[in-house]
Amino acid sequence: MKKSRLPLIIGAVISVALIVSIFVVVNYKNSQVNVASDEEQPAAQKGKEDEPTKEQPKTPDKTSEPQEQPDENGYYPNQTIPTEPTYIDGVLLANKRYPLPSTFAPGESPEARQALNTMIAEAKQQGFNLVAFSGYRSYEYQTTLYNNYVKRDGQAAADRYSARPGFSEHQTGLAFDIGEVGKDDLWLTEEFGETPAGQWLFDNAAQFGFILRFPQNKEEITGYMYESWHYRYVGVEIAKKIKEQNLTLEEYLGVK
Template structure:
């Protein structure tokens, strides 16, 4: 018991409180704290004790020697979003989501085809694609279709060539495996233009008048920029300003209204760089 008229003895671990309210540890307090920490660490080596690294007024929690580090929290999985409309899994659906997690079913699916601007595309997109090209040219923008439908066999050749040229990891940031490619649906179109021929299938296409026109008008014809900047972790692919996907004007409007950048985000469907 503390006697009246005497001050309680201050713990040697406690800081001195200065007149301005700040706290200061004496040399004795610092040494004592370090001795305590060393003892706790020694005791915790065998038991995996979690301790605090003491430094001034900060405490950083660290695992003791021999303790297993906490497992990282798993990335949240995409939760499907209820949206009325066509199927997101049927290969012949205009809303089908095809990525590295969601292949086509069947893998060798082939759509009914039509020819637009000298390239095969799914017949369902032909009217809108023709209108888009005609209206762009009317506005003085000479867009061209550089790639449309690719068969399973053709996509196999494209993917194998990319791997042989760039290595597997680099190739798969831009080229899909057969059965996992939007081009196999016939709904995807790679556009080109004549103002900067050297930007064909390159990121600098995004700075051309053709790309500017597409960003301003392609939605009116049912086309959505499929691999935008900043979405690689979601789509699994590097940005491709030339790659547009036909989904129909209804879905383009819904995506814009919700403010999402990708089909994966809009529908709550998993994506990313890992193949299923």
């Protein structure tokens, strides 16, 4: 009996000793971690997010995560204006996800203006008297414009029809609002897109390097409602690809 019980007893003693030592080590480690995180909280939060601590495991991750969901007007909460404009494959991108710096003031693009003039001349040949009634807008001008709308209608309403400063594609110098001469009542309306002139523009703009920037049923991607009048110069090659494949600029560039 004695012989057969001895290994059991030894085993039990070793087990107890192991459990006690694990308990001691774990407690010691916890106390070390607590001391460290109490004393160096700023450092621990800033640079040591991956270190497992019992007191604050997820808080640093959550606060540093970018807010991905846009609000009802397509703006991203806590969005910061960058110091440089965004170019993707050489194409300047300005939308609610990629705003422009306040210092970005290129003026109207001469290349875009020349293409616009050629397009307007060609439209005239076809019997359509088009005009660009709005083009380049500086950051300062957009600020004045937006603030006046906010004063008049409140921010929520203003956000529905006016871009905040830094978020307007007109600041690129590559965008134009186009309508028909003498038909001002249809400027900035969806109906313009249904007129023969608006239809001609939609069908032919790509040949001159322009795209309808905010097409129907693409609000989720562009962040803007359908704007039958707003055209953006991207060059003939890209404009034709975008038109042929029925894409938005965001889809073509592979961003949202």
